[in-house]
Amino acid sequence: MQLEALTKLNAARRSRRAAVVVTDLAGDDARVILEGEATSGPLGEEIAKAFRSGKAGTVEVEGQSLFLNVHLPPPRIVVIGAVHISQALARLAPVAGYDLTIIDPRTAFATEERFEGVALIADWPEDVLKDRPLDAYTALAAVTHDPKIDDFPLSEALRVGCFYVGALGSRKTHAKRVERLKELGRTDNEIGRIAAPIGLDIGAASPAEIALATLAQIVQAFRRRDLVTVG
Amino acid sequence: MTVSEILDPLLTAESWKQAGRNVAIATVIETWGSAPRPTGSHLVIDGDGNFEGSVSGGCVEGAVITEALDVIESGAPKMLEFGVADETAWRVGLSCGGRIRVYVERLG
Numbered sequence: 001m002q003l004e005a006l007t008k009l010n011a012a013r014r015s016r017r018a019a020v021v022v023t024d025l026a027g028d029d030a031r032v033i034l035e036g037e038a039t040s041g042p043l044g045e046e047i048a049k050a051f052r053s054g055k056a057g058t059v060e061v062e063g064q065s066l067f068l069n070v071h072l073p074p075p076r077i078v079v080i081g082a083v084h085i086s087q088a089l090a091r092l093a094p095v096a097g098y099d100l101t102i103i104d105p106r107t108a109f110a111t112e113e114r115f116e117g118v119a120l121i122a123d124w125p126e127d128v129l130k131d132r133p134l135d136a137y138t139a140l141a142a143v144t145h146d147p148k149i150d151d152f153p154l155s156e157a158l159r160v161g162c163f164y165v166g167a168l169g170s171r172k173t174h175a176k177r178v179e180r181l182k183e184l185g186r187t188d189n190e191i192g193r194i195a196a197p198i199g200l201d202i203g204a205a206s207p208a209e210i211a212l213a214t215l216a217q218i219v220q221a222f223r224r225r226d227l228v229t230v231g
Numbered sequence: 232m233t234v235s236e237i238l239d240p241l242l243t244a245e246s247w248k249q250a251g252r253n254v255a256i257a258t259v260i261e262t263w264g265s266a267p268r269p270t271g272s273h274l275v276i277d278g279d280g281n282f283e284g285s286v287s288g289g290c291v292e293g294a295v296i297t298e299a300l301d302v303i304e305s306g307a308p309k310m311l312e313f314g315v316a317d318e319t320a321w322r323v324g325l326s327c328g329g330r331i332r333v334y335v336e337r338l339g
Contacts, residue, residue: 001256001336001338001339002338002339003245003248003249003338003339006241006244006245006248006256006338007245009241010241010242010245013241023258023334023336025260025310025334030336055270056269056270056271057261057270058260058261067258067260067334069258069271070271
């Protein structure tokens with residue numbers, strides 16, 4: 001591998017972009033392909049497979065033995081709303097290997113006491129997301145019920161292509177939300193990606209059960225996600 | 232979680248190289264059985280034998296570092312294979328019972 005390729009790879013990893021390193025085991029040559037960069041033919045298919053599975057391995061392509069190493073950004077969850085559901089979700093997420101951050105400007109909800117040991121930011125999502133942007137490897141769950149708090153991050157999550165976007169609320173609440181998101185410039189296709197009501201349909205009733213249903217839905221969305229198509 | 236700036240072998244390799252040090256990168260290419268580190272794991276080594284990362288649980292790193300110094304010297308990559316540590320033919324091996332293949336290349 002050349003330093004140039006390693007620098008490209010590390011820059012992608014720092015900015016949370018997925019990359020595959022293709023090493024020709026016979027020719028000692030390595031290339032770095034970022035997710036969204038055009039690749040075609042049999043190698044392109046293998047690279048797409050590697051991005052989807054996240055698994056490194058050796059492939060045979062047109063008589064060449066190539067090692068594909070996959071570098072995916074670690075998936076994470078951003079929760080809008082420091083509510084009862086979030087307290088349970090904050091405990092469940094690390095078990096499944098997800099990093100979790102909670103954002104809620106309401107300081108009565110976002111207290112250290114209610115969320116001991118959890119990454120909690122008591123500020124408006126508009127301000128927080130400026131420094132910590134959402135990306136394709138982030139799941140966003142908006143659970144405040146308050147349009148003033150939920151709408152902006154929901155719109156932003158759809159715009160940047162978060163692998164999961166979920167919103168708490170009844171079907172009636174969601175219908176109104178759809179109208180507001182359209183006013184924010186989101187397309188029908190984008191809005192159609194929102195999981196609402198939130199969580200897999202397991203008949204969840206308690207806050208902890210809704211958190212579990214939501215986490216399961218996030219895992220499903222990540223394992224079955226489409227590849228990023230824009231660079 | 233973000234890419235940790237410390238203890239990250241690939242970031243270490245980049246900064247070493249930029250500081251003018253010779254660097255080799257070792258990568259786990261294949262594993263069989265209960266290998267301690269998954270395929271794709273890295274160990275990076277400089278010309279003085281300093282290293283960061285891992286390709287096993289510490290069982291074969293010493294041998295990989297020795298081979299890496301050769302690779303740095305010659306520039307030619309090497310494929311190494313390690314199997315089960317066995318009492319009769321014991322050199323280095325994996326006490327866990329797995330086998331791994333490690334590719335060692337010089338960072339150009």
